Amino acid sequence: MRNAARKVYIALIFIFLYAPIVTLMVLSFNASKTRAKWGGFTLKWYSSLFQNRDIMEALVNTLLIAVISSLAATVIGTIACVAMSGMKRRTRSVLLGVTNIPMLNADIVTGISLMLLFISFGFRFGFGTILLSHITFNIPYVILSVMPRMKQLNPSTYEAALDLGASHMTAFFKVIFPDLLPGILSGFLMAFTMSLDDFIITHFTKGAGVDTLSTKIYTEVKKGIKPEMYALSTIIFVTVLLLLILVNTAPGGKNDNKDNKEQ
Amino acid sequence: MTSKSKWLSAPYVLWSVVFIIIPLGMIFYYGLTDKTGAFTLENITAIMTAEHRKALWLSLLLSLISTLICFLLAYPLAMILANMKVSQHSFIILIFILPMWMNFLLRTLAWQTLLEKSGVINSVLTFLHLPNINIINTPYAIVLGMVYNFLPFMVLPLYNALSKIDENVINAARDLGAGSVHTFFRIILPLSVPGIISGITMVFVPALTTFVISTLLGGSKILLIGNVIEQEFTQASNWHLGSGLSIVLMIFIILNMIASAVFDKDGEGGIL
Amino acid sequence: MSKELVYLENISKSFDGQMVLDELNLKIHENEFVTLLGPSGCGKTTTLRILGGFTSPDTGRVFFDGQDITNLSPNKRQLNTVFQKYALFTHMTIAENIAFGLKIKKKSKSYINDKIKYALKLVNLEGYENRMPDSLSGGQQQRIAIARAIVNEPKLLLLDEPLGALDLKLRQEMQYELIRMKNELGITFVYVTHDQEEALTMSDTIVVMNQGYIQQIGSPEAIYNEPENAFVADFIGDSNIIPAIMIEDRLVNILDTRFACVDTGFGHNKPVDVVIRPEDVELVEPSEGTIQGVVTHLIFKGVHYEMEVMANGFEWLVHSTTMFPVGKQVGLRVDPFNIQIMNKPESEDEEATAIDI
Secondary structure, three states, X not given: OHHHHHHHHHHHHHHHHHHHHHHHHHHOOEOOOOOOOOOOEOOHHHHHHOOOHHHHHHHHHHHHXXXXXXXXXXXXXXXXXXXXXXXXXXXXXXXXXXXXXXHXXXXXXXXXXXXXXXXXXXXXXXXXXHHXXXXXXXXHHHHHHHHHHHHHOOHHHHHHHHHOOOOHHHHHHHHHHHHHHHHHHXXXXXXXXXXXHOOHHHHHHOOOOOOOHHHHHHHHHHHOOOHHHHHHHHHHHHHHHHHHHHHHHHHHHHHHHHHHHHO | OHHHHHHHHHHHHHHHHHHHHHHHHHHHHHHOEOOOOOEOOHHHHHHHOHHHHHHHHHHHHHHHHHHHHXXXXXXXXXXXXXXXXXXXXXXXXXXXXXXXXXXXXXXXXXXXXXXXXXXXXXXXXXXXXXOOOOOOOOHHHHHHHXXXXXXXXXXXXXXXXXHHOOHHHHHHHHHOOOOHHHHHHHHHHHHOHHHHHHHHHHHHHHHHHOOHHHHXXXXXXXXXXXXXXXXXXXXXXXXXXXXXXXXXXXXXHHHHHHHHHHHOOOOOOOOO | OOOEEEEEEEEEEEEOOEEEEEEEEEEXXXXXXXXXXXXXXXXXXXHHHHHHOOOOOOEEXXXXXXXXXXXXXXXXXXXXXXXXOEOOOOOXXXXXXXXXXHHHOOOOHHHHHHHHHHHHHHOOOOOOOOOOHHHOOHHHHHHHHHXXXXXXXXXXXXXXXXXXXXXXXXXXXXXXXXXXXHHHHOOEEEEEEOOHHHHHHHOOEEEEEEOOEEEEEEOXXXXXXXXXXXXXXXXXXXXXXXXXXXXXXXXXXXXXXXXXOOOOOOOOOEEEEEEEOHHHEEEEOHHHOOXXXXXEEEEEOOOOEEEEEEEOOEEEEEEEOOOOOOOOEEEEEEOHHHOEEEEOOOOOOOOOOOOOO
């Protein structure tokens, strides 16, 4: 009885979380142009999507920014973690405190502060300013997922590598890096997700002429969202879902391959 | 490694100074000066004008209500999830992060479709012979949007804090004679405080400062403090006033941060 | 023997299809110090958790003081547990930790304060009332965990590897402390450990378990000197376990050599196992020994020398205060009283060895 109640509760929360997503997917097959009415099943938005130059451009921008900014954040964040592990406690906590600011602060304040910075120092608003902003708010996600791994590291393994004749570089890449890798990967994924989903900071730092999917949607809100957007979102979501399922079942698959080779 | 840490940390320290510290300084500079560059407190005291005060008050009210609802929904959920002993901790996190791959604005807009007079929810309610709900373009819809968007940020820290509690600590309480209610209020709840604080911060701050959810679900009539600030920057181009109001907003954020620093000394309540 | 306090009747328990306890029967008497001893996975902790009420058995019943408590929840049982790794409430002071059970029972404030004082004195931590658990060392936290349990005056105290996380010196100290506390309190202890030395030092009764079965129940002396099977002999202390033939009463053929012994009733020409403790093997001049061999290994252990002697195709483990160098020809002699004869296990299944499941 209690177990049943629990399952019902979890199910309700899931419906709440995923109902809008299902709604959007359904809308992507809606022949009627307005959200309010069901006009029959169609695939036309999926084909017209690729002819829509505006949306395609926004998509490319979004993906480029997400990839570059999360890669850059991963590199900077990981190096920062390594550096911080060798620091005095107090210096480290000050730096970590600063790191947390973009996470704990409101996005609108971060967006405004960066906008003011770019204006004051004469940056040209566009792709570059969005990228710099995204790197800035992505770094904390990387640090927060690499740092716990760093703390778990046994410092003796690094020293053991040196003792066995490895150079500092070799010791780092052969011993420390593999241990950090899961943290680095999840940090990268987190940063990528955050960058892709960001609207507020991009809104303040983009300037005219450049759009990501988020800002494009925002400008379309008043005129009405183009159904191609629903189609594109559905494609993105399903792709990610499939990738995740693939990744989660991959370890088993790898083992199967190994077994086959041994035979 | 110690000797090299100085230059290894250089890129990040430099980045933090240029893109975190200086920009925050800019807000304070703009917020505390007028158009001629002279020092003034007018941008800050502008919060006391009727229009701004009303927006701030509504923001505080709606964000507090949303935070409370998120907490009440998330705590039982986090307890159920923590008790499930799922072998894959990351799987649960994934379920809550996955919706973020559908654009935030579209997800929120989808609620319009769901909530409309003849929308999906009302159709279901009619079918069940229940009274329809008409909350679109009201503060209720904004609260719903906030709860929807920020619920994962409450669930994850709570789930983390709860799953860290040693099962034997709970067994010990039972062993010493505590019933379920007593065990919950004396042991489980106090031990999950870091997660509670972190969850409250992660819901309250974005809810207090949002301008998107109110724009999308509240119609154009309901102004939150976030909307006021956004308009000062994008439409009125009064950066000084916008910065001044942001400083006021930051006071609430900083109060929240101090509270979380006091209650969560070890930073245990992270989302990851 | 004093009154029976606990009776575990035909208890079986499996996890995910893995049998952890199989038809276990166990009686515990009042004021007894009982130790459940065995390798990890033998079912000893599960037995304790069933007693505490944290796990319910698949079949069988638990009796406490004559009453069936099988389905009674832990908070209603008249026993308390000292958990592995202490399980102290880290958000409460030491005094609040100790007072937890008493407050639930709605005891008066003065009673609670007296009890806290008494308990802290008993565990030698007077004046620690207002400290937080995290500020205490492992050994001190352990004492608080004991204090927290015993203030409730349970009839039975369950201890789940309570000394496992402490270093050797502290562990030995705490062993004496626990014996003292038990005598002072006059309550029954059920103690779980995988450390045979700990079991031998503290217990009135040892229950040796393996793979969900009780292998032997007895006093420490009985368990050590008269192990009933090869598993017990091997698990408790070092031993030479040698297959042999019981020729007749009081005469056994070990490695083609006749040894006098004291056991009777095994029949004629019956295959058996013999156990000879390493300290019971005497090394003498080759001519004086029952069998002859060569010393192959020698280690100085402080109290004694540990040697291995190859004799008649078997490597004998020998502890002796006299040193014989490697390569030396020696004779081996065993007092008939020190040869322990055991029946061969009847089936493969019973030939349980110290392998973790």
